[in-house]
Amino acid sequence: MLEDTIAAIATPLGEAGIGIIRISGPHALDIAGRIFKPKYNTNWASEPGFRMVYGQIINPKNKEVIDEVLVSKMIKPKSFTGEDVVEINCHGGILPLRKTLELVVSNGARLAEPGEFSKRAFLNGRLDLAQAESIIDVIRSQTEAGLKLSMGQLQGKLSKKINELQDHLLGMLAQIEANIDFPEDDIEEASIMEIHNKSREIIKEISRLIEGAESGRIYREGVQTLIVGRPNVGKSSLLNALLKEDRAIVTDIPGTTRDIIEEIVNIGGIPLKIIDTAGLRETEDIVEKIGVDRTKELINKVDLVLFVLDAADGYTQEDEKIFKEIQKKKIIVIVNKIDIKDNKIKEIESKFNKVIELSALLGEGLDILENKITDLVLGGKVNIKDEVLVTNMRHKQALEKAKHYTQEVIDAINKGVPPDLISIDVKNAWEALGEITGTSVGEDLIDRIFKDFCIGK
Numbered sequence: 001m002l003e004d005t006i007a008a009i010a011t012p013l014g015e016a017g018i019g020i021i022r023i024s025g026p027h028a029l030d031i032a033g034r035i036f037k038p039k040y041n042t043n044w045a046s047e048p049g050f051r052m053v054y055g056q057i058i059n060p061k062n063k064e065v066i067d068e069v070l071v072s073k074m075i076k077p078k079s080f081t082g083e084d085v086v087e088i089n090c091h092g093g094i095l096p097l098r099k100t101l102e103l104v105v106s107n108g109a110r111l112a113e114p115g116e117f118s119k120r121a122f123l124n125g126r127l128d129l130a131q132a133e134s135i136i137d138v139i140r141s142q143t144e145a146g147l148k149l150s151m152g153q154l155q156g157k158l159s160k161k162i163n164e165l166q167d168h169l170l171g172m173l174a175q176i177e178a179n180i181d182f183p184e185d186d187i188e189e190a191s192i193m194e195i196h197n198k199s200r201e202i203i204k205e206i207s208r209l210i211e212g213a214e215s216g217r218i219y220r221e222g223v224q225t226l227i228v229g230r231p232n233v234g235k236s237s238l239l240n241a242l243l244k245e246d247r248a249i250v251t252d253i254p255g256t257t258r259d260i261i262e263e264i265v266n267i268g269g270i271p272l273k274i275i276d277t278a279g280l281r282e283t284e285d286i287v288e289k290i291g292v293d294r295t296k297e298l299i300n301k302v303d304l305v306l307f308v309l310d311a312a313d314g315y316t317q318e319d320e321k322i323f324k325e326i327q328k329k330k331i332i333v334i335v336n337k338i339d340i341k342d343n344k345i346k347e348i349e350s351k352f353n354k355v356i357e358l359s360a361l362l363g364e365g366l367d368i369l370e371n372k373i374t375d376l377v378l379g380g381k382v383n384i385k386d387e388v389l390v391t392n393m394r395h396k397q398a399l400e401k402a403k404h405y406t407q408e409v410i411d412a413i414n415k416g417v418p419p420d421l422i423s424i425d426v427k428n429a430w431e432a433l434g435e436i437t438g439t440s441v442g443e444d445l446i447d448r449i450f451k452d453f454c455i456g457k
Contacts, residue, residue, distance in 0.1 A: 016092030082124030115453025129438030145269025
């Protein structure tokens with residue numbers, strides 16, 4: 001248990017109904033007791049935990065009333081951090097929160113570092129490292145699917161799978177140690193073959209987790225998506241249709257969009273970070289030219305390109321020039337304005353194996369586009385209700401290390417390497433998996449992970 005007491009504002013700054021000051025540590029109850037005066041019961045220290053008490057925050061030096069508040073206390077070890085925790089629910093303005101926090105600090109607490117409450121939860125055994133890291137994913141979730149995935153991580157879904165794999169490795173290690181300690185029992189050959197088979201099973205499980213990591217990353221981070229095409233083919237209309245709101249200006253005048261417009265759209269649970277760009281064409285307009293140059297720069301950075309063509313114009317030379325710019329990317333070809341009677345859709349279809357026909361103006365075909373995006377991005381293989389998905393690049397790297405060392409076990413057995421040397425690779429695989437849950441990580445890595453958290457969490 002850590003000896004100092006920390007405090008921070010745990011809610012975003014600004015005007016709101018409430019704002020919360022969080023205090024955690026061995027002196028949390030004493031500090032709160034010095035500045036909090038209950039309205040109806042003066043003996044707040046004897047009040048049971050896990051209930052809210054109404055009262056006032058008062059400066060003990062001059063008896064000035066700072067705010068009317070609701071205060072809750074959570075007694076260790078049944079709190080988020082595993083320590084005594086007090087949360088002061090103030091009015092949500094900047095001044096009452098700041099003055100209350102100043103009182104808390106002047107009475108013995110110190111300001112918390114980013115992520116320090118979650119770090120204490122980890123250090124005190126309330127959460128493992130994978131669960132603690134998922135907190136930030138819950139906060140930043142942009143779709144219901146992403147939130148569900150993050151909550152599964154927080155509840156220990158991934159950790160359970162990692163613990164199971166580590167248990168198998170420990171069982172293998174015990175078998176190897178038995179072979180070393182009791183060679184006269186003549187069990188080595190059968191035991192070594194069993195370790196060989198278990199290693200293959202572990203590699204299979206780890207490989208499945210690694211394969212799902214890209215889908216997990218997509219649910220967590222989203223897909224950078226660029227809408228490109230000639231001026232006036234309906235790129236901004238498509239963005240508005242996907243958003244279901246008039247975000248971008250739409251006119252019949254080519255070159256209306258000159259700067260980059262970014263929005264997030266929920267497509268099948270995937271956060272699609274859509275970027276509407278200036279139409280690609282040669283232009284003498286200085287402002288529009290800057291927009292075109294930015295579009296060309298973005299092409300190399302995005303995950304997916306929505307290539308929009310005009311059904312009325314067919315496939316033009318300008319379209320061909322644009323296609324050459326984007327042909328190495330993952331592309332969905334969209335034929336817009338299919339509501340126009342005299343269109344050239346068949347001409348466009350002859351150029352591409354598969355196109356999505358739609359009318360951004362009328363909203364026709366959008367469901368087909370959304371299904372195509374989901375299938376292209378996820379390959380139609382992922383069901384987050386059933387899957388344990390790795391969403392963190394650090395976790396994926398640890399899994400790859402564990403797979404490497406487990407393969408080394410198999411290779412060593414095939415070469416007839418002595419059991420004591422095989423045990424080294426088994427231990428290395430166990431430690432690599434432990435980097436995910438925190439059973440085998442250094443203090444520097446722990447500090448680096450929690451610094452990405454917001455203050456107050």
